[in-house]
Amino acid sequence: MTHVYAPPIYEDETIYSYVARLHIYWAETSHRRTANRWFGKSPINISQSLPIGVNYLAEATGYSTEKLLTHHTLYPLFAGFCTRPDKLKSTMLSSSGRDVANVSNIAQAGLRELGSSKYCPECLEQDKAIYGIAFWHLSHQMHGITCCPVHSICLRNIEYSHREFHLPPQVDVCPRQIASTHAVRLTYLISRFQFDYLYGQTDCLEEYEWEPMNLLHVKHQFKGHNVDMSLLMKTVSELSQVLFSSQILTQNVVHNLLHKPAYVCHPLKFIFLSYAIDQLPTKPIQAAVAQSKNVELHEQARLQCIRLLKTQKYSLREVARRVNRSVVFVKTIASQAQIPFEKRTQFITFDITARIEAAAREGASRRVLAAQEGISVAAVEQIIQSVKGLSEYRRKLRKSQRQESARLALQRAIQNNPSVPEMN
Numbered sequence: 001m002t003h004v005y006a007p008p009i010y011e012d013e014t015i016y017s018y019v020a021r022l023h024i025y026w027a028e029t030s031h032r033r034t035a036n037r038w039f040g041k042s043p044i045n046i047s048q049s050l051p052i053g054v055n056y057l058a059e060a061t062g063y064s065t066e067k068l069l070t071h072h073t074l075y076p077l078f079a080g081f082c083t084r085p086d087k088l089k090s091t092m093l094s095s096s097g098r099d100v101a102n103v104s105n106i107a108q109a110g111l112r113e114l115g116s117s118k119y120c121p122e123c124l125e126q127d128k129a130i131y132g133i134a135f136w137h138l139s140h141q142m143h144g145i146t147c148c149p150v151h152s153i154c155l156r157n158i159e160y161s162h163r164e165f166h167l168p169p170q171v172d173v174c175p176r177q178i179a180s181t182h183a184v185r186l187t188y189l190i191s192r193f194q195f196d197y198l199y200g201q202t203d204c205l206e207e208y209e210w211e212p213m214n215l216l217h218v219k220h221q222f223k224g225h226n227v228d229m230s231l232l233m234k235t236v237s238e239l240s241q242v243l244f245s246s247q248i249l250t251q252n253v254v255h256n257l258l259h260k261p262a263y264v265c266h267p268l269k270f271i272f273l274s275y276a277i278d279q280l281p282t283k284p285i286q287a288a289v290a291q292s293k294n295v296e297l298h299e300q301a302r303l304q305c306i307r308l309l310k311t312q313k314y315s316l317r318e319v320a321r322r323v324n325r326s327v328v329f330v331k332t333i334a335s336q337a338q339i340p341f342e343k344r345t346q347f348i349t350f351d352i353t354a355r356i357e358a359a360a361r362e363g364a365s366r367r368v369l370a371a372q373e374g375i376s377v378a379a380v381e382q383i384i385q386s387v388k389g390l391s392e393y394r395r396k397l398r399k400s401q402r403q404e405s406a407r408l409a410l411q412r413a414i415q416n417n418p419s420v421p422e423m424n
């Protein structure tokens with residue numbers, strides 16, 4: 001290969017932008033010739049964020065592939081989120097980029113409308129003042145970045161064919177638009193990820209403080225043991241609409257991002273979910289603890305209920321009493337656990353009433369009667385109350401029973417101690 005002199009690539013410049021400048025400096029009219037000169041092939045698709053043909057360009061310009069790949073493409077960030085970073089690297093180095101969209105998860109992401117070339121009108125003025133030419137900045141190109149990280153104004157979008165090499169407009173006098181707070185914050189977060197991955201923190205992904213599940217724990221966004229999905233999805237949907245005018249996360253993707261540690265997807269989906277979670281309010285810790293405690297108690301009652309129902313020894317009412325819950329609760333648990341239970345209503349027949357009345361006259365305790373007849377203590381009490389004079393009779397009976405037992409105790413005491421003089 002002929003090694004030709006090439007001017008330096010600027011800091012934060014994309015490879016696409018660099019070749020667009022070379023196209024102008026070489027005063028070439030044919031994009032194919034430019035592609036052949038710098039990539040050894042034409043036509044070739046060179047995207048702003050994940051270009052291919054890096055090896056050839058490195059040799060043609062004298063730069064190291066490592067420098068071009070890590071400082072002038074979004075390879076470091078995408079490598080941190082794909083299953084085969086080595087495959088992504090070799091694809092970007094080669095001149096055949098058929099796989100780059102698949103390997104980097106861009107193809108499956110459904111974010112095509114966010115992938116146009118972007119520039120900041122203020123950076124444009126600044127670059128012209130410093131370098132004499134406006135170029136494409138890498139920090140503007142990531143999907144999801146909608147404003148300039150330096151000037152906080154909205155970026156302009158332009159659709160160019162990736163087979164041709166164009167610089168951004170060199171003049172832009174249209175009014176600047178201040179970016180929304182969400183746009184600025186999300187841009188900052190994406191830039192932070194880019195920076196962190198660039199400087200090799202990709203191997204501590206699980207410990208990353210922006211990991212969605214960690215954030216949910218910090219915010220106490222749980223209903224019992226499960227993530228409170230209703231509020232989360234509402235926030236995700238509203239933010240997505242405000243920022244991108246479209247939905248970039250389905251509930252299924254959110255679920256996978258939260259529950260499948262090995263789930264891979266486009267970095268924007270992960271970062272955007274982290275951002276959305278960060279916008280959720282933090283539930284008060286007491287409420288969260290109380291809530292989880294309630295859930296724990298509910299679970300204990302449920303398990304105890306199932307245990308008691310399985311013995312088939314107790315009525316629904318008795319189970320309810322033992323677990324300190326309503327009969328409806330016990331019925332629900334029995335149905336859920338598919339444990340058969342008697343559905344008949346316990347009627348108190350005349351026979352039962354007669355037996356209870358007779359036994360009550362003998363002084364039997366309400367609790368014993370309730371257990372014998374399989375009805376509640378309250379029902380026994382109700383029957384006793386319904387018979388005129390029975391309650392009073394039982395009170396007198398108990399009183400005389402107590403007097404009798406006291407008399408017997410006294411008699412025993414006198415018999416056991418004959419020396420005690422008899423009182424007159």
Ligand SMILES: [Zn+2]
Pocket residue numbers: 120121122123124148149150151152
């Ligand atoms: Zn700017």
